[in-house]
Amino acid sequence: MTTDARSSARSQRHSRIDVVDAALAILDEHGLADLTMRRLASTLNVQPSALYWHFENKQTLLAAVSDRIVHRAHTRGDGETDWASAVRIEARALRDALLSFRDGAEVVLSSQALGLGKGEALGRFTAAIRLGEFDERVERAAAAAFLHFLLGHVSHEQQRMQADSLGVVTAALGAQPSDAEERARGERDSFDFGVSLLIAGLAVQSEVAR
Amino acid sequence: MTTDARSSARSQRHSRIDVVDAALAILDEHGLADLTMRRLASTLNVQPSALYWHFENKQTLLAAVSDRIVHRAHTRGDGETDWASAVRIEARALRDALLSFRDGAEVVLSSQALGLGKGEALGRFTAAIRLGEFDERVERAAAAAFLHFLLGHVSHEQQRMQADSLGVVTAALGAQPSDAEERARGERDSFDFGVSLLIAGLAVQSEVAR
DNA sequence: ACCTGAACACCGTTCAAGT
DNA sequence: ACCTGAACACCGTTCAAGT
Numbered sequence: 007m008t009t010d011a012r013s014s015a016r017s018q019r020h021s022r023i024d025v026v027d028a029a030l031a032i033l034d035e036h037g038l039a040d041l042t043m044r045r046l047a048s049t050l051n052v053q054p055s056a057l058y059w060h061f062e063n064k065q066t067l068l069a070a071v072s073d074r075i076v077h078r079a080h081t082r083g084d085g086e087t088d089w090a091s092a093v094r095i096e097a098r099a100l101r102d103a104l105l106s107f108r109d110g111a112e113v114v115l116s117s118q119a120l121g122l123g124k125g126e127a128l129g130r131f132t133a134a135i136r137l138g139e140f141d142e143r144v145e146r147a148a149a150a151a152f153l154h155f156l157l158g159h160v161s162h163e164q165q166r167m168q169a170d171s172l173g174v175v176t177a178a179l180g181a182q183p184s185d186a187e188e189r190a191r192g193e194r195d196s197f198d199f200g201v202s203l204l205i206a207g208l209a210v211q212s213e214v215a216r
Numbered sequence: 217m218t219t220d221a222r223s224s225a226r227s228q229r230h231s232r233i234d235v236v237d238a239a240l241a242i243l244d245e246h247g248l249a250d251l252t253m254r255r256l257a258s259t260l261n262v263q264p265s266a267l268y269w270h271f272e273n274k275q276t277l278l279a280a281v282s283d284r285i286v287h288r289a290h291t292r293g294d295g296e297t298d299w300a301s302a303v304r305i306e307a308r309a310l311r312d313a314l315l316s317f318r319d320g321a322e323v324v325l326s327s328q329a330l331g332l333g334k335g336e337a338l339g340r341f342t343a344a345i346r347l348g349e350f351d352e353r354v355e356r357a358a359a360a361a362f363l364h365f366l367l368g369h370v371s372h373e374q375q376r377m378q379a380d381s382l383g384v385v386t387a388a389l390g391a392q393p394s395d396a397e398e399r400a401r402g403e404r405d406s407f408d409f410g411v412s413l414l415i416a417g418l419a420v421q422s423e424v425a426r
Numbered sequence: 427a428c429c430t431g432a433a434c435a436c437c438g439t440t441c442a443a444g445t
Numbered sequence: 446a447c448c449t450g451a452a453c454a455c456c457g458t459t460c461a462a463g464t
Contacts, residue, residue, distance in 0.1 A: 147409040169331060
């Protein structure tokens with residue numbers, strides 16, 4: 007018990023993995039704005055400069071955090087399914103993964119925009135689309151479209167969640183359900199609808215090319 | 217001539233409009249990272265604290281900058297066109313507007329994600345889609361899908377432009393055209409393709425509902 | 427109506443040196 | 446292999462006071 011590495015012992019030595027673990031904890035509990043190098047260092051009982059032994063800079067660290075969030079999106083490869091179902095399953099799994107950490111979408115969005123990280127999210131979409139045996143250019147552009155929609159939708163969604171929890175009064179354009187559960191259902195529906203639009207569009211594309 | 221307000225005279229008094237003008241100039245010449253309150257103040261020959269008379273905080277200022285970038289997207293309302301053409305025209309106009317300022321997409325993306333700004337971009341898509349007389353929920357979800365795709369695609373695109381200009385070697389996944397012009401064409405094509413996917417999907421939706 | 431001056435409470439990053 | 450100590454060059458924001 008008392009020998010556990012995760013206890014409050016000081017002057018523990020750390021690995022990259024420990025640093026990312028601690029970063030994820032700060033992210034989830036306090037949000038991206040509070041995820042500073044200095045704060046991260048202090049939760050690890052270490053000087054800020056120590057972090058630069060593990061990571062070249064903050065962006066690289068955030069890319070590693072992003073990779074871990076995305077990697078959380080498990081989908082058991084259910085063997086035989088059509089590309090459309092596969093894409094839908096990946097989209098939901100990735101959305102769930104992003105939603106499972108505070109500001110998760112924003113972290114992944116910015117790492118993705120900077121071209122950092124392992125690109126697993128794009129890879130997942132690409133693999134699912136590949137089941138449809140499209141032209142390679144179509145496959146690439148479609149995967150990017152799914153990913154852009156996913157990140158844009160979920161980051162907006164998480165932003166609204168945070169605004170709500172702070173009781174911010176946003177000028178109520180359109181209907182705004184009062185009940186949180188109802189709102190969550192609405193978000194998921196509009197996400198699914200966007201995914202459906204893209205899938206339907208890609209299906210049409212395959213008929214055109216035929 | 218020498219009485220012109222935009223000359224190098226000091227201790228000029230400024231309006232919100234002047235501040236946004238100056239911010240846009242810094243954005244375009246030096247990028248978002250260099251658009252700090254202190255730097256902005258110094259180009260206006262003013263103390264940083266003076267900016268807080270015009271804007272509540274930096275995010276609000278950036279939202280005003282975002283609004284101006286989006287407002288640059290002119291499309292003459294060509295009278296009678298179908299919703300699909302109207303959406304395509306808006307998408308291209310908005311992309312051009314974002315591309316006309318360095319880091320334009322990122323600025324608009326983050327203001328949009330924070331729910332700040334006037335929401336003109338979403339309004340433009342919504343108005344175009346409305347020509348198709350869809351269900352209101354469909355209209356809203358589709359407009360959001362177009363906007364998310366737009367912002368995601370263009371911010372990624374601008375990121376690559378900047379990486380290229382810095383000579384960064386990104387692990388060449390897939391074919392990477394060497395010639396800049398060719399690459400620009402590829403970007404525009406994959407943007408148009410994404411827009412086409414969404415339009416085709418929405419067209420199918422209208423048949424289903426019929 | 428618009429700005430100054432001074433301060434507060436922070437940042438990310440570098441680098442020689444330690445163990 | 447991993448970290449300290451100290452420094453550098455910055456940030457956004459507040460607020461009393463000035464004109």
